[in-house]
Amino acid sequence: MAEFRFSLRQTVPVLCGYLFLGIAFGLLLQQAGYSWPWALLISCVVYAGSLQFVLVGMLGGGFASLLSVALTTLSVNSRHLFYGLSFLDTFRRMGRARPYMIFSLTDETYSLLCGVKIPDALRADKVRLWMSALDHGYWIAGSVIGAVMGSMIPFDLTGIDFAMTALFVVIFVDQWRAADSHLPAVLGLVFGLIWLVVLGPDNFLLPALICTVLGLTACRGRLDDPKPAKQDSGEVPHS
Secondary structure, eight states, X not given: OHHHHHHHHHTHXXXXXXXXXXXXXXXXXXXXXXXXXXXXXHHHHTOOTHHHHHHHHHHHHOOSOHHHHHHHHHHHHTHHHHHHHTTHHHHHTTGGGHHHHHHTOOXXXXXXXXXXXXXTXXXXXXXXXXXXXXXXXXXXXXXXXXXHHHHHSOOOOTTTTHHHHHHHHHHHHHHHHHOSOOHHHHHHHHHHHHHHHHHOTTTOHHHHHHHHHHHHHHTHHHHHSOOOOOOOOSOOOOO
């Protein structure tokens, strides 16, 4: 189970974030009147992170219409359309695991799959599947724990949602240090800041993603060009 052990080490940052965020979701769901079986069911079949927090409000306030639910879901999770583009060929080669890989492609899992360097001795498809399944399991576990805890004692949830921000910062810094080119990150930051100023925090994400994709497409030749080989200086590289 070398693939499992490697995947477990890679997903530890997500474990720390998903466990606390899952607990927050479970607590909110319990406060809305839904016990832990509902937390288990929703996290198993919905598994949409921020959308699940929106879903708590929908369940508590009642559904306006199926159309409004569909539009809200599309608005909140539209970024996943762009995530999947970069893994079309990879997931297609994974055979029967393909539907689950598409379903489980959350923000954090996408970040890990983009940045992970899988050793040649390991089967890459199994590593990707284990990473996705482990992240899903962390979220399910946190949701159920939160719902059970919420049924026993009350909790003050102030500030717990900052765990998601902290998780993204850790993953971003790790990928920045490991990446050969920082152009994708710079483009994302620049377009994100521009549209954040123009449209505000509630509406900036989709246009920022569109501009980032267009920018990366325009710069694809530069990203695909291999780095020039360094001349041999006679020094022994450090391990």
